[in-house]
Amino acid sequence: MHTHSLLFIIFCIVGCSAEFYVIDDRIGLGREFDGIGGLSGGGATSRLLVNYEEPYRSQILDFLFKPNFGASLHILKVEIGGDAQTTDGTEPSHMRCKDDGNFFRGYEWWLMKEAKKRNPNIKLIGLPWAFPGWIGAGTQWPYFFPNITADYVVTWINGAKQHHNLDIDYIGVLRDALDRAGYTNIGIIAADGDWSVAAAMLEDPYLNDAVEVLGVHYPGTITVKEALLTEKKLWSSEDYSTFNDDIGAGCWARILNQNYVNGRMTSTISWNLIASYYENLSFGGDGLMTADEPWSGHYVVQSPIWMTAHTTQFAQPGWFYLQTVGKLTHGGSYVALTDRKGNLTIVIETMTHKHSQCIRPPLPHFDVSPQIAVFQLKGSFAHLTDLQVWYSKLDFETKNDTLFQRSSPIEVYDGLFALKLDVDEVYTITTVNTGQKGSYPDPPKSCLFPKNYSDDFTITLHSLKPRILLIKPVCLSTSEIAQIMARMRLPYDRWSPNDRTDLSVSCDVLIETPATGGVFLAARVDQGGESVREAKGVFYWIYANGTYKVTNDIGGQRVLAEGQSGTREGVWYTLTLSVKGYFATGMLNGYLLWKNAVVVEPKNGWVALGTLSFEYAQFDNFKVNAE
Known part of the structure; x- marks a missing residue:
């Protein structure tokens, strides 16, 4: 891992290839952390x-x-x-x-x-x-x-x-x-x-x-x-x-x-x-x-x-950061901070370009190689004789990381200590002795979303009720306050996780917008969030003009089935969508409306409900049953 004995420091000073870095508060401090x-x-x-x-x-x-x-x-x-x-x-x-x-x-x-x-x-x-x-x-x-x-x-x-x-x-x-x-x-x-x-x-x-x-x-x-x-x-x-x-x-x-x-x-x-x-x-x-x-x-x-x-x-x-901070000669960086009461913390990182790229912005190329670093403590820190050590190693070869491990204190001789640094490491060298790697017993193992899920949207206006569905509520009128215990009004689309292939999903729906209004119930939806407009899946739509449509995309361009439904605004309907293998079937108020629409892709995904554009609708008694 690292070497920091007195003999090693002396050896480095007289004969090995080492780089020296000064930690000193006598030249003033940097910015406040x-x-x-x-x-x-x-x-x-x-x-x-x-x-x-x-x-x-x-x-x-x-x-x-x-x-x-x-x-x-x-x-x-x-x-x-x-x-x-x-x-x-x-x-x-x-x-x-x-x-x-x-x-x-x-x-x-x-x-x-x-x-x-x-x-x-x-x-x-x-x-x-x-x-x-x-x-x-x-x-x-x-x-x-x-x-x-x-x-x-x-x-x-x-x-x-x-x-x-x-x-x-x-x-x-x-x-x-x-x-x-x-x-x-x-x-x-x-x-x-x-x-x-x-x-x-x-x-x-x-x-x-x-x-x-x-x-x-x-x-x-x-x-x-x-x-x-x-x-x-x-x-x-x-x-x-x-x-x-x-x-x-x-x-x-x-x-x-x-x-x-x-x-x-x-x-x-x-x-x-x-x-x-x-x-x-x-x-x-x-x-x-x-x-x-x-x-x-x-x-x-x-x-x-x-x-x-x-x-x-x-x-x-x-x-405060010290002014003595900077880049390491062979790649990486170090910062030093103090509370101005005698405490000192030095954080060193040697992350390589390949293993430290953030998603944005692009990272210009740089090189990092193993190196020996000797730090000389001056000013308020020259008297220190030992420091606490915390160490991490991201091991991309063996996948056997060392994460936030407390090591033996490092000896400081005449203000000097040395570290043998490898790539993709982090060290904290500090006077602070209160650090702890907290732990709890292992949490439960990961498992699939439950086969059966239901939500009647029973909430109160002044409480937080946890839910699995991601729902966007809207402003409620006085008359709607009395209704909220029975149903949820929302614009656009929401979804619930279910990555199983075959399932049935149902929901009570009410269209609020006359003539042009519409709502959908969907399964196997492959995208959500900011990408929802490109989502594919099985979308079962009913409209206030008395028609229905089944599409393979949220935009309604790939039509799988369509026809008359007799639906209109202001009336509650129960939609049921069942998908099994390559076939989908839809019911309206418990009666078969369409069947055997062929669905090749996607093979799995979310269940979802929503409206045309940002129109309002009401939903109640949402249920999912998966095989």
């Missing part, structure tokens, strides 16, 4: 987590947020839901109508409170990915109405405080709106995109004063001159977006160091926090770990969790 975080949302990415039963749900949360246990995250960023498809699903708005206000919809409130239970010091950030249609009168892009969108976000902040006792630390909204609401302590992050806002800030003193943090997405560890000239905090406020396998771990380990070494970014936030959505949605298998089987309780703690721990368990927000 703001922490490492995860992003829940930006597409309903934590949707299934709340469905887990105990004790598995709490175990997963511990691996994410509990200090000195797992990832020990310092920051949680959440989506402010907008009732819109934002990648892998939808998150409900707290204001579905102009006069609406409900601060118990969705699961982000719950998640923020769970994070705070484990780490009261965790920082909370909110960001909208979309807005409900009433903002902008349903015809204009919402950002053309800055005061309305700002008030919408401020209302969310009010709800977080008043109903959940949650203080939001950072937001992306107008400074004046926050100040008028009394939130002068909440910092502004701008602009959660690229670096272009930096040039505008240099030209506009008012804008520069309003912004506390320059936040960018997927910077590739590189910053721009204009951003540095603002002298603001620089954050990679959304990064990673990579599968949580070992290459993803290599990507994450590399950028956690090099976002500061190359770009002086003092915080990195992972999109996403956890892969708690169905794997065959967009970006399936991203996140720091996986929890996408609430029906079984199965979850997987993957290597990105432990790459995170190498930093988060040994440096806290408020620590």
Whole structure:
């Protein structure tokens, strides 16, 4: 693994090929460290987590947020839901109508409170990915109405405080709106995109004063001159977006160091926090770990969790980077941080190009080779005689990784210690002795989605009821409140997992839009989320004009059967779709409407229900029975 004996240091000094690196605080400190975080949302990415039963749900949360246990995250960023498809699903708005206000919809409130239970010091950030249609009168892009969108976000902040006792630390909204609401302590992050806002800030003193943090997405560890000239905090406020396998771990380990070494970014936030959505949605298998089987309780703690721990368990927000950070001569990087009270943490990574590529942006070529590194501690750290060691090795040859292993303390002689570094390794060398590789007994084994599933959509307006179906609710009128216990009204499409080939699915449906309205029930759907418009499967449609159609695609171009149904708006119907082998059959109110439509592809997939375009419909008594 590594060598750090006194004899080895002396040998290296007098005869072997070693590179020397100085760790010194006498020349001043670098930027303040703001922490490492995860992003829940930006597409309903934590949707299934709340469905887990105990004790598995709490175990997963511990691996994410509990200090000195797992990832020990310092920051949680959440989506402010907008009732819109934002990648892998939808998150409900707290204001579905102009006069609406409900601060118990969705699961982000719950998640923020769970994070705070484990780490009261965790920082909370909110960001909208979309807005409900009433903002902008349903015809204009919402950002053309800055005061309305700002008030919408401020209302969310009010709800977080008043109903959940949650203080939001950072937001992306107008400074004046926050100040008028009394939130002068909440910092502004701008602009959660690229670096272009930096040039505008240099030209506009008012804008520069309003912004506390320059936040960018997927910077590739590189910053721009204009951003540095603002002298603001620089954050990679959304990064990673990579599968949580070992290459993803290599990507994450590399950028956690090099976002500061190359770009002086003092915080990195992972999109996403956890892969708690169905794997065959967009970006399936991203996140720091996986929890996408609430029906079984199965979850997987993957290597990105432990790459995170190498930093988060040994440096806290408020620590400072030293100026003596940089690249290793033969590839890799090192950072050093201090709490200015005598504690020191050094994080070293030697990730190779092949094994650390993030999904975006493209990674320019570089070389990494085995090397010997000798570190010389000076200034406040010259007196240290030993340091704690934590070690990880991503072994792509044997597949036998070493993850976050505590090793024997390293001896420091006259301020010197040496490491023999191999490729694809991470070391933490630290004075902090509270690190821990948390563990629980193995969770239940993975299993298929249950053969039989039903949902009557029984919810209350002011409670969170876990569900397997991903449902996008809409604003409810007073008359609809009395009906919600019996049915759910939703636009567009939703789906439920079922990868078995042969099954029967049924649902009660009501078309609300006259003449042009229509709804579908589907099986073997091969795509969802942001890719749903390209989905193939078996789609059984009925329309308000008295017809039906069976198509092999959601766009309705590949027609398998069609004819008269007698259906119209405002009437409840029971649709039943059965698919077996290459044949599909449909019933209406228990009577055969069509049969033996030939289905060659796909051979399996989701079951789904939805409407034409964004029209409204009502659904009740959803059932799936698989063979």
